[in-house]
Amino acid sequence: MIHDSDRPSMSAxxxxxxxxxxxxxxxxxxxxxxxxxxxxxxLFVLPYVAFAA
Structure with missing residues (x-):
């Protein structure tokens, strides 16, 4: 008999x-x-460095 707990669950x-x-x-x-x-x-660090340079 196969129990449900033996199978890996896909529930998130x-x-x-x-x-x-x-x-x-x-x-x-x-x-x-x-x-x-x-x-x-x-989005933040690179534009800041680009404008600050």
């Missing part, structure tokens, strides 16, 4: 129970953080 609102799930979530958030940091640099 369910707390990950396994350690790999937490690592995946942390890597995803880290990736978004890098993207946001790059956007901040491109």
């Amino acid at each position: 609102f369910e707390l990950p129970g396994r350690r790999e799930s937490w690592l995946t979530a942390a890597a995803t958030l880290g990736g978004y953080g890098l993207i946001l940091a790059a956007m901040f640099l491109a």
